Amino acid sequence: MKRIIAEKQANQKWAFVAAVLLLLSVVFMPRSALAACANPVGEEGQIVYNTTYGTMQYCDDTNWISMGATIAPGGNNGPTDGLVARWRMDDGTGSAIAADMLGLHNATLTNMNTTSAWISGIRGGALLFDGNNDYLAIPDHSTLDLESFTLTTWVRFDGPVAANYFFEKGTAGQANYRFYLYYNGSNYVLACGFHDGTTWRQIEQTVGPSLGVWYHLACTWDNVGKELIMYVNGVTAGYGAGPFTPVQNNAALWLGRSQLAGAGTLLGAMDDTRIYNRALSPAEVEEVLQSGTATAHASLLGRWKFDESSGLIATDSSPNANIGTLGGGPTWQPTGGRVNGALDFDGVNDTVIVYTHPVFNDINTLSVSAWIYPRGWGEGNRGRIIDKRTGAQESFIFYVLNPGHLVFEASRWNGSNGVWGSSSAVIPLNTWTHVVVTYDYGALGNDPALYVNGSPVGVTESTTPTGAVVAETANINIGNDNGTARTFNGLLDDVRMYGRVLAADEVAALYDNPEGGVCTNPFRAEGAIAFNSTSGVMQYCNGSDWISMGPTVAPGGAGCSNPAGDRGTMVYNTTHSVMQYCNGTDWVGIGK
Incomplete structure (x- = not known):
């Protein structure tokens, strides 16, 4: 070429x-x-x-x-500052929930067929609502009771109904916020607002949506500036201002249907739906609109650079945009990483959880890459680099073992897990080291390959895998296991997962080119x-x-x-x- x-x-x-x-x-x-x-x-x-x-x-x-x-920017996630919940609606056939990427506000499919309701959307999957009684139910939580807010969603309208509700938390005189489209007898009107304890405060705009077309809708309320703004496809579609404050309530949040009996259910589909606890700027609304446009890469499944300096979200800079949620209090080190920032794990209970998503499930060929700076060997002398296990759902474990061995466990086998480690102590303390493991579940006799600083190291099998490969949908834990009992002690930086076995020259390129990404076929920086x-x-x-x-x-x-x-x-x-x-x-x- x-x-x-x-x-x-x-x-x-x-x-x-x-x-x-x-x-x-x-x-x-x-x-x-x-x-x-x-x-x-x-x-x-x-x-x-x-x-x-x-x-x-x-x-x-x-x-x-x-x-x-x-x-x-931010790896196709859009803004993450102030993000309260995000339902990508990519869970797929058979799932009775639409998972919240942050893990706190999973939505339950209610009156919906868990097979036919899952359809293709504008961003991967989507959910279909019948215009009758379908909705997603999210229990009340203090983080959903908002003064300032932003509501965004992709919506497709499939037929005429009296009212299409997207968001509603509470009803009548106690709604914290609501966003919907209704027919006034002559025109369709887009409306967004809240109740302030005395009356409804909302803005309305006549619109003419086409059936079968996806629209990106957003509504922001700034409780400091007292401004309410609606957007359609990133363009301002309504504005209002006034000295009001949304009423707080203990009601559930519904997506796709009003909580007022007979008030309206969406006839159409929703995709990539988000709530923020602040008013996004017009530029940020545009960023949400543009985020997620890249095709999911068949090889790079996730990349967490840990370059943030604050907050509880670790951005995934791969096109798949699966953010990690911090737990236990790991510390951001904005200038302390191998490249830019890193995340500091205390060896006690820190973790980053990447909640289950189809792109990570049932991976038959995989590679994991990370920069590690261990100060010790972690809890139980087995500090996790990455661990994909949730209860009986298991995939793999990658960790450091006292006194410096690198260990990989393949745990999708339904007989015995396969366990392999470096033949010698190859991981020093208090030093940045690049580590990679690759593995193929295609045969029981396959061994993983382990690499340290771009070069392969000897591998010794301690437990031979037995049985057959089973399906799994486990979460990913970075820097710990699912029970927070194997915390890494030290710094982690630039953790990556690939859905294939990297070749030796590709591993070497990751070590030699720590700042950038790579492409394959052909392999280039x-x-x-x-x-x-x-x-x-x-x-x-x-x-x-x-x-x-x-x-x-x-x-x-x-x-x-x-x-x-x-x-x-x-x-x-x-x-x-x-x-x-x-x-x-x-x-x-x-x-x-």
């Missing part, structure tokens, strides 16, 4: 691209003076890789133009550009996936003309201020 490689610049969030001689040429049509772009400063035609948004960009003489899809000769399209690596910069075409084509260029050549057209590449026949414009 013909390619150029992005080289990351120290102390910058931008990576400037340097051409690899003879592999790909970037041609500039003549111009007497090139214009420039800012933030960062760059000349017209210059290419940079924006690590904040995971996209390749070029300067068109004024602006930086993205050459592919962007990823929202984040920011690399390659021409895919099979699909006839230029692509770049955003840290997990190859992102196409144009349409795919049939293989073939000898080259392009005006100007002459080989298949896979990139040029910057100064006449039209656009970056182009030759797909074998035509020059394809990128980003415009």
Whole structure:
């Protein structure tokens, strides 16, 4: 493949691209003076890789133009500050609950068929409501009793009904908040607000939704600024202000139906529904709208960088966006990590829980990577790096064992678990060490591979696995086990899970390139550009996936003309201020 490689610049969030001689040429049509772009400063035609948004960009003489899809900051999660609950609705057929990603507010499917209600949505799965009596029930909790709030959801309307309710906590004169669409006899009206103990305080906006179309709806109330705002697809759709405060109550929260008898049930579907305990800004509402747009990567299942400095949420920077919830009080170390920040576990009860999600379940091939800084060997001398077990649901365990052995247990076997460890003590105390384990459940005779600082180490089997592989839906615990009895003692940084067995050179690349991500097929670092000769399209690596910069075409084509260029050549057209590449026949414009 013909390619150029992005080289990351120290102390910058931008990576400037340097051409690899003879592999790909970037041609500039003549111009007497090139214009420039800012933030960062760059000349017209210059290419940079924006690590904040995971996209390749070029300067068109004024602006930086993205050459592919962007990823929202925070790993496609959207804002996490103030996030109270998020129901992704990806649980799937057979599940009687819609799990809250934070684990505190799981929603029970009520009057809903646990098979047919689960459908494909705008972001993975979704839930279908019948317009009659379907709803999701969430018990009352103090964290759901809000003064300031933001309510967001994706909604699809499938037919005319008197009222489609999305959120309601309480009824009549005691609703803490509600968000719904109703028909007034002439028009459909979007409404959001609350009761203040005296009367309803809500804003309304006439809308004309189309059936079968997904809409992103948001409502924010700032109890300090006293402003109520509604958004449709990121655009302001209603505004109101006044010196009011939402009434507090002990009522349950319902999604998809009003708690007032006969008031209305959604006829349609909901997806990726969230509640915040603060009013998001318009930019943050847009960030929620854009989050989750990346296709879930079949290999990188999760990546927790631990670069936050506060709060109870550890962001997953993979496209799957499965956040971790802190428990027990692990301490953020914003500058104390192997790369940027890390999370400090006390060896007593600290943990990070990533609640069950289909992307993590029944993994038959896996790899786990982490940077560890042990100060001791943890509780029971078996401090967990990562542990995927919940009661009888078991998958694997990866931990350090006194006096410095690395141990992996494969626990999906229904006979005996397989247990393997490093043949010698390979983990030092008070030192950053990169560790990786890979394993394939395909056969009882398969052994894991263990790596330390990019190199394989000897493995000794202590227990041979027996039986057959069984299904599991366990949570993931980072830095502890499910019973918080095996706490890691020290720092953890950049924990990753892959749904396949990494090759030795890929493990070495993770060790050698701790700051960035990688792509496979071909294996390249984040920011690399390659021409895919099979699909006839230029692509770049955003840290997990190859992102196409144009349409795919049939293989073939000898080259392009005006100007002459080989298949896979990139040029910057100064006449039209656009970056182009030759797909074998035509020059394809990128980003415009």
